[in-house]
Amino acid sequence: MTKAQEVAYDLREQIESGHLAGGAALPSESKMMSQYGYSRETIRAGVRLLVEEGLVVTGQGQGKYVREDYPPVVWNWTTLESRSRHATAVEGRTAGDQWASAIAENGNAPRQDITVSIVEPPAHVRECLELPADGLAVARKRVRYIDNRPYALADSYFPQELVTGTPLMEPRDVSAPGGVLASVGLVQAKYRDEISVRMPTRQEAALLALPAATPIAEHTRTGYDADGRPLRCMVTILPGDRHKILYEVSAD
Amino acid sequence: MTKAQEVAYDLREQIESGHLAGGAALPSESKMMSQYGYSRETIRAGVRLLVEEGLVVTGQGQGKYVREDYPPVVWNWTTLESRSRHATAVEGRTAGDQWASAIAENGNAPRQDITVSIVEPPAHVRECLELPADGLAVARKRVRYIDNRPYALADSYFPQELVTGTPLMEPRDVSAPGGVLASVGLVQAKYRDEISVRMPTRQEAALLALPAATPIAEHTRTGYDADGRPLRCMVTILPGDRHKILYEVSAD
Known part of the structure; x- marks a missing residue:
């Protein structure tokens, strides 16, 4: 590890622990020079690493500030799509799909841009849906906004033969008790969720307006009917x- | 986005899609110059970004290669600490704690370096354990290895008054039906898991021998007894x- 990286790691920890809050000015170069015992050049190189990451931004007149963060949201994946939660939302006449209901219940404004297409699904989606090599999927790709800020990309894939000619083919919200699939007579009984952590692709970074070097979770939920047949894969x-x-787990 | 960042994004996508496999040589500079229509300097700057991230390594004689990855592991957090799983492992005389059992069942060699201490817990752990401002916790901090490679840091925190004078205070594996807490008469009935995604701290990067700019998941599991009292917080x-x-979720 170089001295500049050491400075960057130290500052990053102060930022992530909240010791340096979003919007706060970094300590002055001369203060850091005496604190670390390094040259001005080394301190600058360390700060530059954080600027390249997007964690530190340059204000008017070259001052350096901690990036202001998005208000964090917590999504409970144990109940986000549960049948009981949705029944409640429908009785309460909350508009939109289950995700939108959950966001609105929290006092925030949900919005989704939806595009629908018939695609050859990515390899891991094909595997989750147990599709043959030439099987097609209907993709509902959404950019999900909260209070007009982009928060997530959510792409649902359905085996084509299950949903052709149904309202799922239309590029708009589908609201139905039990979820979108229930509107076409299919009921998801259980989910298998796989989460991996990586840096974003270029397209993901652009769609989500990500600061440089912001890592992402790729959350893949496969929904099955009571017989274990895959009905949907949502990435x-x-x-x-x-x-x-967030997850809630029983020890039994 | 600069041209160099564009080159880096493109190469990263080729690597993460598997088109460029671990250990493979990058395309030559001249090939990339004609492919992108950029100068040698720009191509080199793009590749350098990936070297700084640790995704690309420099071989003998300045050749550039894709980093070789660790064999990935999948941990199923729905069953990793379930009582039924552990009962089976104990009947099968598998040694070690529940984590070690799960790894060994998979045909791999688990190992943990354990240190035990009494600490003022970090703020979010204090919150999870509902400890008063001056309450102490017993911390069991582990570096978890699979086949002698560091795979995870797992720090368990227990309210001090629950575990003082018990085997949990000893710096070694504790194997007991129902988990380590059951050995002192405490039973976890449910868990609340919170997952966030971030860049590692300097200490985490060192303990896990992380390539530069490898993101991590911070997984915080709080275990409660049947009355909803927090017994343990594992980060x-x-x-x-x-x-x-991995999680398995019922839609009901």
């Missing part, structure tokens, strides 16, 4: 700077 | 380059 991209993922 | 650091997190 959600959750930026680390604006999300927490 | 696990899971590097994105060697982990997948």
Whole structure:
């Protein structure tokens, strides 16, 4: 590790622990020079690493500030799509799909840009849906906004033969008790969720307006009917700077 | 986005899609110059970004290669600490704690370095354990190895008054049906898991031998007894380059 990286690591820890809050000015160069015992050049190189990461921004007149963060949201994946939660939302006449209901219940404004297409699904989606090599999927790709800020990408894939000719083919919110699939007579009984952590692709970074070097969680939920047949695979991209993922688990 | 960043994004996508496999040589500079239509200097700057991230390594004689990845592991957090899983492992005489059992069942060699101490817990752990401002916790901090490679940091915190004078205070594996707490008469009935995604701290990067700029998941599991009293808070650091997190969820 170089001295500049050491400075960057130290500052990053102060920022992530909240010791240096979003919007706060970094300590002055001369203060850091005496604190670390390094040259001005080394301190600048360390700060530059954080600027390249997007964690530190340059204000008017060259001052350096901690980036202001998105208000973080917590999504509870144990109940986000549960049948009981949705029944409640429908009785309460909350508009939109289950995700939108959950956000609105929290006092925030949900919005989604939806595009629908018939695609050859990515390899891991094909595997989750147990599709043959030439099987097609209907993709509902959404950019999900909260209070007009982009928070997540959520792409749902359905085996084509299950949903052709149904309202799922239309590019708009589908609200139905039990979720969108229930509107076409299919009921998801259980989910298998796989989460991996990586840096974003270029397209993900652009769609989500990510600061440089913001890691993301790729959350893949496969929904099955009571017989274990896969009905849907939803891939959600959750930026680390604006999300927490929550699960409730029984020990039995 | 600069041209160099564009080159870096493109190469990263080729690497993460598997088109460029671990250990493979990058395309030559002249090939990339004609492919992108950029100068040698720009191509080199793009590749340098990936070297700084640790995704690309420099071989003998300045050749550039894709980093070879750790064999990925999948941990199923729905069953990792379930009572039924552990009962089976104990009947099968598998040694070690529940984590070690799960790894050994998979045909791999688990190992943990354990240190035990009495600490003022970090703020979010204090909150999870509902400890008063001056309450102390017993911390069991582990570096978890699989086949002698560091895979995770797992720090368990227990309210001090629950475990003082018990085997949990000893710095070694504790194997007991129902988990380590059951050995002192405490039974976890449910867990609340919170997952966030971020860049590692300097200490985490060192303990896990992380390549530069490898993101991690911070997985915080709080265990409660049947009355909803918090018994344990376990913070696990899971590097994105060697982990997948799995959950099974019922829609009911």
